[in-house]
Amino acid sequence: MNKKYKLKLNCFCESKNSKLLFYYKKKPNKETDFKIKKKEYFRKYKICKICKHVYGEHNINLKNLYNSEYLNSTYNDIEGMKKRFLYVMNLPYKKSDNKQRVKRILNFLKIHSQFKVKNLLDVGAGTGVFAKSFINKKWDVQAIETDKRMVQYLNDLGIKSTYADITKYKNNKKYNLITFNKVLEHVEKPYELLFAIKKFMTKKSILYLEVPDMIAYKKGKQREEFYIDHHHVFSISSASILIEKLGFKIIKIERIIEPSGKYTIYLFASL
Numbered sequence: 640m641n642k643k644y645k646l647k648l649n650c651f652c653e654s655k656n657s658k659l660l661f662y663y664k665k666k667p668n669k670e671t672d673f674k675i676k677k678k679e680y681f682r683k684y685k686i687c688k689i690c691k692h693v694y695g696e697h698n699i700n701l702k703n704l705y706n707s708e709y710l711n712s713t714y715n716d717i718e719g720m721k722k723r724f725l726y727v728m729n730l731p732y733k734k735s736d737n738k739q740r741v742k743r744i745l746n747f748l749k750i751h752s753q754f755k756v757k758n759l760l761d762v763g764a765g766t767g768v769f770a771k772s773f774i775n776k777k778w779d780v781q782a783i784e785t786d787k788r789m790v791q792y793l794n795d796l797g798i799k800s801t802y803a804d805i806t807k808y809k810n811n812k813k814y815n816l817i818t819f820n821k822v823l824e825h826v827e828k829p830y831e832l833l834f835a836i837k838k839f840m841t842k843k844s845i846l847y848l849e850v851p852d853m854i855a856y857k858k859g860k861q862r863e864e865f866y867i868d869h870h871h872v873f874s875i876s877s878a879s880i881l882i883e884k885l886g887f888k889i890i891k892i893e894r895i896i897e898p899s900g901k902y903t904i905y906l907f908a909s910l
């Protein structure tokens with residue numbers, strides 16, 4: 640553990656007017672065990688009094704989480720991921736966050752038919768269920784991941800995947816649809832990722848993103864929206880501010896409760 644590490648975030652609205660929302664001296668009961676020593680587990684969430692954005696503050700270095708421990712602890716490695724993939728792919732529509740997400744996007748595209756969609760760039764493809772759903776619909780799908788084993792795993796599933804940090808990724812291609820499903824909360828500076836994808840978009844491209852909704856705080860601090868790997872938990876205002884500051888136009892933004900029980904904000908935006 641790097642002693643010098645200090646996570647200190649500010650709100651996207653640039654207000655410093657915040658108050659303590661939650662503090663933790665041990666992990667929430669169902670949070671993945673990242674093998675953080677008991678005496679080192681101390682973290683808190685602040686809430687912005689202006690836009691209600693919730694952001695983490697702690698001394699625990701999570702920088703290497705996504706390279707090794709995250710995969711090991713969250714999915715018990717590749718075999719676990721494959722099982723998880725099959726399980727999720729086979730969930731009925733009513734119980735599937737993923738199937739409802741795919742439907743949400745297809746419905747949106749049907750209504751907004753000026754956006755002609757042929758290809759998808761999925762940033763942080765995770766278990767690959769989302770990307771695979773679009774491959775099954777004969778879309779041209781490209782996934783980006785920051786873990787080499789994940790890239791191998793995704794390629795094995797037939798999902799064209801690249802090992803890259805999106806902020807450094809170079810490619811001349813333009814994408815009609817770019818998606819960040821539960822990705823932005825995991826990074827300290829989500830605006831860097833969003834800024835980086837603008838060069839892959841045209842005026843006819845759509846950005847779709849999903850982030851955890853801070854409204855879950857009403858259900859208490861054990862909620863998964865507030866697990867340690869979430870640096871940011873968004874409000875409708877803070878998500879809108881972040882997106883619009885970067886020059887995107889929001890077409891639709893909404894809060895939902897997903898079949899898994901997750902409180903989520905999703906939005907569609909264009910340049």
Ligand SMILES: [Zn+2]
Pocket residue numbers: 650651652653654687688689690691692877
């Ligand atoms: Zn704020």
